[in-house]
Amino acid sequence: MDSNNHEKSKWALPFRKKSGPRLHKDDITVVDTGNAKKAVVATALGNAMEWFDFGIYSYLAVIMGKVFFPEMTGSIQLIYTFATFSIAFLVRPFGGLFFGRLGDRLGRKKVLTITLVMMAVSTLCIGLIPSYASIGITASVLLLLARLVQGFSTGGEYSGAMTFIAESTPDKRRGFMASGLEVGTLVGYIAGSGLVTLLSYLLGPDRMLAWGWRIPFFIAAPIGLVGLYLRNHLEETPAFEAMEKAAQDEGRQKVPFRELLKVQWRVVLLCIVMVCSFNVVDYMVLSYMPSHLTAVLGYGETEGLLLILIVMFIMIPIVLFMGYFSDRIGNKRIIQGGLLGLIVLSLPAFWWIGSGKGGMVFLGLLCLAVLLTCFEGTMPSVLPALFFTKVRYGALAITYNISASLFGGTTPLVMAWLINLTGEPLVPAYYLIAVSLIGFVIVTMWFTETSGRSLRGSAPAVEKPHEVHEVLQEPEEALWWHEEQSAIHDQLSDSDPTR
Template structure:
């Protein structure tokens, strides 16, 4: 009996070793071309910067846009109406995700990302062409809403596609750091918008800004969009998607595209995790980058120029910290870094808002820096964390839908809800409680997520940076197979 059992164990051990060698040979490992990786990361980050320049400009000019398109109301009412149009764009983002996501999984990531780039630029350029309320009346805010909906629809396919593109191009060991460049691009776009708006605010009179100056950043979106389109059209498809399509073509009967409801059912746990992670990520993002400039101006009475300058300096600080977060989550893990940021929001949101509301310029700056540093725990980690939740065949679709659903419900509505709550309650600490609630959800989600740092993407072969590294990986796995206990 004992000899028979030992024989079975030896057979299982031998089978496992053969299977390990078969499935993880050098030919099966993705060797990433480093030059193509740099181009892919640069193009995705640059395209994202162009897109978020468009969105950022709207946020930074919220007070002026409110006066142009919603005159007659109080400053608070104008701000709420402006952010209402801002939030409306987020309501159509899930529709954009439902359209562009499946397209990205069917025809390729690169083609869809090129299309979203030009669509966003057109929507933004058109905002600069719309006459004000004084010229065409109610048609002005209605046209603004239409342009915002075009922006939101195109953005529904942007972030999920860009994050997927970088994640599938990156090596397993450096996916966090490479992904953090996507958010570096986001901050660059916001910062470019902030610099431009700050310069105009300093150089133009209030009347000039109201009559024609506010249109300049939106007109710039046209050539920027064309440049981003050119860069993205020069890219090749990701190695992971190419291998997936090769497998599909090799089958006699290609597996049909998974349907939306089937995907939501099969990946419901991953979708819930995606929604939770995106919630804490985007609430902290839009609270800082979209709401705070207007909060400093409309609620605290600070001048527009001072508010923009403070937020702009904080974003400068956040840019290298985002890359540092990407570097460290490759080494420490995604979960600890996300957990650190979420707990930080719970503990430090009230002190940060208390500092911001103190009236002292140095205290306001310190409060904004606290929020900015906490946000980098998410911005440097999420571009690598979110794509790893799903397999290659549905990665673009699932991420685009889950990401945009969460953003539309919780992220993009942050400026609108906080503006409305502050106006109704008179409590200037509402943003702190909002951030704390997001932090609680972030902690819960991070606790239940699977660690993915330094591991292959779900359903994909390992990805390394050189053939030598591939050989070392195979040898390492063979040694692990040799040392595997017989019971396995």
């Protein structure tokens, strides 16, 4: 068989067209609830590790600027600090490409273990870098290198964690259980920001600047060891194991996901827009806002940090509620509600934040935070469901990280630059409104409800054995993605009749 025919044969079985969906009881996965909970905890801890770093870096942004960019002053120094924060996002798509391909080939568990170790080591290294006063520009370069390693590993971490949880949980509880991933985000961020707040109070500004800022980075190592232990004791996801078994039984070869993306450009664009909407408000509230309060609005460091810390505590149960609620009324409605809320309430929220009155500032922050939970409670279950099992990790990793790099991680830098350029403190509100308008239109037009339904390319996953019989009664609904799969087959056949 020549190479061209060999390539064509890869598509023959995975996307063969059938007369109708066929479903056998042995195809349906009865999820082990204990394993599903372990998967949530282990993946959430890795996400907590990632956001522990983001938290301490964001809350230490002013100090980091003085340590590594002392020749700059004021808002320019802050811009350089956030530029170092944002530049790591440039390598995230490359990390997504590298780890995503590995995840679809070797399994989700192995790759998530590798990314966690890389994150822990690179975060620890930041705490070991000498200051600019000691080694000059080399200090800034070493900080940049450590951030690049973090960005590369994160490229495979979050998308892999979403994939792992989505494939390990029952369909009817996917929203609630996957929302635990974002609880990990908040716990990590609270731990990082809370530690910085406590150290700032105990040590004071001089000792924090001299050596206290290093302490939070040192703590990354033991957190990484705990996460490594938990992930090593996980089982591979049922969806990936079923795919591997089918590949062995039927002789299927791995599908190059780049081919799938060519015929699913609308899904790719939808994912990019949804990730953009989610990440812009996420990084706006959790990464940029501490520095906005301090550097732009003139709030005391401790006061501003404490307000956001309290808001994040309040967010935790709301995130879980949003995940639970999405399983009941549908994730599309929750996402649309969050986008509409940002369109209507972003300006009032920033007016309140800029008022200078403690209660109004807290109300503005809480308003943005509650709207953020609409995405945190749904996106970890929504995004993996956009792609077929065979290419899910790789396709999601690349798409997610391209969007996160272009629109999410750059948010603090863009906001700092625009405010410095215009002198207008309401720029973040206008930015949120524009992004949310685009997101609402695209989600309304293109997003198909996935709550309570099987993942694309996989048979249903249920929680109780008696649910298997219920699923078998409606195979068309159980394999709702069958027509979409057939359409992909037709598109491929039209582009190459020999397939």
